Amino acid sequence: MVLMMFRIKKYKLMYKNGLFVVLLALLALSSCKKYLDRDPFDKLTPEQAFANENNLQLYVNSFYSSMLPDGPAIYQGDVMSDVTVPNNVPNYISGRLSSQEATGWSWGNLRNINYFLEHYDNPDIPEGARNHYAGIARYFRAFFYYQMVKQFGDVPWYNKAMTVDDPDLYKGRDPRSMVMDSVLADLNFATAHIRDTKDNSATQITKWVALALKSRVCLFEGTFRKYHPEMGLSGTANTWLQEAADAADILIKSGQYQLQNTGNPDLDYRSLFISENPVSSEVLLAAVYNNSLKKWHNATWWFNSATLGARLGLDKRLINTYLMIDGSSFTNQPDYAKLEFQDEVKNRDKRLQQTIRMGDYKRTDGSPAPPDFTVTYSGYQIQKFSLDDKYYDTRTESYNSIPIVRYAEVLLNYAEAKAELGTFTAADWTLTIGALRARAGISGSLMPVSPDTYLQTNFYPDVQDAVILEVRRERAVELAAEGQRYDDLRRWKAGNLLEKVYTGLYVPAKGKVLDLNGDGRPDVSFVDQVPDNKVNGVVYFVIDNNSSKLSEGDHGNLIWLSNIKKTYDDRHYSYPIPANELILNPNLEQNPGW
Secondary structure, eight states: HHHHHHHHTTGGGGGOTTHHHHHHHHHHHHEEEEHTSOOOSOOOOOOHSSSHHHHHHHHHHHHHHHHHHHHHHHHTSSSSSSEEEEESSSSHHTTOOOTTOOOOOOHHHHHOOOOHHOOOOTTTOOHHHHHHHHHHHHHHHHHHHHHHHHHHBBBOOOOOOTTTTTTGGOOOOHHHHHHHHHHHOOOOOOOOOOOOOOOOSSSSOOHHHHHHHHHHHHHHHHHHHHHHHGGGGGGHHHHHHHHHHHHHHHHHTTSSSSOOOOTTTTTHHHHHHOSSSSOOOTTEEEEEEETTTTTTBHHHHHOOOOSOOOOOEHHHHHHSSOOOOOOOOOGGGGGGGGGGGHHHHTTTTTHHHHTTTTTTOOOOOBBBBOOOOOTTTTSSBBOOTTTTTTTGGGOOOOOOOOOEHHHHHHHHHHHHHHHHTTTTOOOHHHHTTHHHHHHTOOOOOOOOOOOOOHHHHHOTOOOOHHHHHHHHHHHHHHHTTTSSSSHHHHTTGGGGGGGGGGEEEESSSSTTOOOOSSSSOOEEEEEEEOOOOOTTEEEEEOOOSSSETOOOOOOEEEETTSSSOOOOGGGGGGGGOOOOHHHHTTTTOOOOOO
């Protein structure tokens, strides 16, 4: 201020014709220039944001919360499936979705990743640290594009942070082969450079998590190319399948992970899904929840409410694929299709009793808990992710961590890739399918020599390979209700299975009161109308012969929503690009049929 007054006095004789005001403003700007040239206090420059390793870590941490699936995305992910029964037919297969309602064409996360990759390479930071965080960023870019290609097929590939005037904002879609080759390059960088320290919290992207994702992505792409010859990429399918097998093999041989197996087949499987802390011997990555921190989700409420969720249950066709405890096929039994619920669930693969309510299952207060027909439409009520305390049935306070990536999936990826390549051996069977079944209490499970006719007839009529059929059986059972089934159907070109009628348990006769858990107490009766003299404790499920019916009229399997036509044709393998995006970018072309 003193300096400014001095200058004003010095130039006061120049006050003529209004020049004083102009000079005063210029002098003020000149004296303040050194302050105006400083960086804003409330914003970081790239040099500041990427100045040290801690800052790199802070930046990549933002990808976790915005891009990884949360718990509900996992346990609600199988609503559109051929092996579950929801309360409503999903819009995508009922004809109620068009490009006008389509969503998902969002690129904000990608820009954040690319911005990081353009600025992280600060030579003042050790090269190993730089590559580690670049590897994590490229893991997330690969994950982003994997999701986009699954949904839309061909998409534009961007490896730079776009500005508002960049002409590439309006480019067309790049070929799937180019995009997926770029995804594989990102995954190869990630697996080579992300640190290999095992993360027992199951919250961080490590080398092992990157290898697991690579095995998943490459298996998807390899089988998609094999079973979708119309794309003209089947000649490269085996390259991707080998990449999947190799990634899984590295992870398996590392010895970092193993199946959760304490020798208690009645509990080991479900413990993976109801533990507050991730079971880090098997779980590589999880959506972590914590009761004391009040970080909760709603799984118990969602699976046990008549109003909140999709009232999701398993389908009879999947139940039929669970093996007997001696390793034999359930469907080899005479009259298997007419066994009542309390009998059909006996002496089965131990994962069945840990996935649905059955047998002598009780809540924490000791009360028996057979399938609840105020909730389930099939009778095969899922309990896999539910806490046993009834308190959580009516509130969003479930605190069990939800696995995102499990070692069991890696074993399945390895087995399927090798089976598809034709290199699967008896040793591979013991390592993968045999180990999973042994954990489930199954004895005598040997590598098959002939295809299972039930699997062929009801699921995969075009598959003749006995091992591939058994791997697919195992995948459906082990990963039941974990949100992966629809992706499997897409890559196997088996989307037509989504057109199957939702099917529930066998009902021997209308009006008969059924005891579903064999405790001597009646549980449910299927009736034309609720009787005046109701039996205490019995749920009366009304067969209206519209949304619900019995397959044989007065008896048979419970059939749900057969009145709603389900359609899954070739166009459904690619989701429609939202109509408004085609208006914004005329160079995009809509997927065929939409």
